[in-house]
Amino acid sequence: MSWWKEQxxxxxxxxxxxxxxxGMILIVAIAGMMAPDNTQSGAESIEDSSGATETGSGVKVEDLHVVAxxxxxxxxxxxxxxxxxxxxLEMHLKWYDSEGNLLxxxxxxxxxxxxxxxQAVKFSAVDYIDTGTPSKVEVLIFSDSFSGDESSAIYRTTLKV
Structure with a gap:
């Protein structure tokens, strides 16, 4: 205490x-670490007016289309x-016929x-369908490799073929 009195x-x-x-910096840092991580929430797609499809997951997908x-x-x-x-990031494709059967x-x-x-990345994912004619494809994007649980998809949409 004598040091304090001498100042x-x-x-x-x-x-x-x-x-x-x-103290304020420490409080903000601790609050930031304890806040929930919302980057993985909401795997359903939402179309905006520009035709881009986006989710609350942290990815924006544009010009998504199927080419026969x-x-x-x-x-x-x-x-x-x-x-x-x-x-x-990885993409999972599920192809269905007009009756809803998985092809x-x-x-x-x-x-x-x-x-x-x-950093925008153009992609082309090619599949060979030898059992019928697809009418739609479900596109799922995951942030984990070989994720078997569809509920963990960070992006999901269905396209007509």
Whole structure:
């Protein structure tokens, strides 16, 4: 306590202000670490007025379309832009006929490592369907490799073929 009494009032004020600032920084940092992570929530797609499809998951998918390449070959093409950094993204395609029967299930149609915020990536995922004619394809994007649980998809939409 003798050190504190020896200090001038200006030094005391500086120390108190510094301690208060440090305390506020610590409170904000702790609150930030304890806040829920919303980057994985909401896997359902929402179309905006520009035709881009986006989710609350941190990815923006644009110009998503299916191309019949001929002889049972189909491509799903588009552009994906991460709204936050992902160490890994993969696309799962499920093809259905007009009666709703599953024709083809491709759990690894497309993938990318180190997807960075704002870095748009054009993709083309090709599948060969040899058991019928698809009428729709379900597109699922995951941030974990070989995810078998569809509820963990960060993006999901269905396209007509």
């Amino acid at each position: 001038s009032s200006a030094t005391r004020a500086g120390v108190l202000i510094g301690a208060l600032c440090l 390449e001929g002889y049972g070959s189909y491509s799903v093409k588009g552009k994906i832009t991460p709204l936050s950094d992902f160490s890994y 083809q299930d491709n759990p690894l149609a497309w993938n990318i490592n180190d997807a960075r915020t704002g």
